Amino acid sequence: MTKFNLELRISIVTQYLTGISSIQLARKYHIANNETILLWVHRFNCFGIAGLKPRPMNLEYSSEFKIEVLNWKQQHQASLSETALHF
Structure with missing residues (x-):
């Protein structure tokens, strides 16, 4: 199981794109580093929802x-x- 499932990632990216800062979102969802959100946004912009799907580690x-x-x-x-x- 992933720490942040696809639905949550989509929700967070959507909120970011509506104007909520990555710092505020990181605090709200207990994400240690706001750069994680920025990475998700970049991957979403490049690959759409497929870019937010968890990848094998x-x-x-x-x-x-x-x-x-x-x-x-x-x-x-x-x-x-x-x-x-x-x-």
């Missing part, structure tokens, strides 16, 4: 890929969400 990545991600994040001084969206 049992993926394994090679050491080379992990190093590439960390190097890109450092070179671009990017946040975690920006890095995730890039990769």
Whole structure:
């Protein structure tokens, strides 16, 4: 089971798009980081509702890929969400 189901994610993104800030929504729904909401909004804008569906978390990545991600994040001084969206 996912922490935030699809219906809740859709509701939160909808509220954000009507003008409620990500900080207010994070507080209301006990989401630790408001960047999570911004990531959901970006994925919704790119992929529609499909972008909000929970994704499997049992993926394994090679050491080379992990190093590439960390190097890109450092070179671009990017946040975690920006890095995730890039990769």
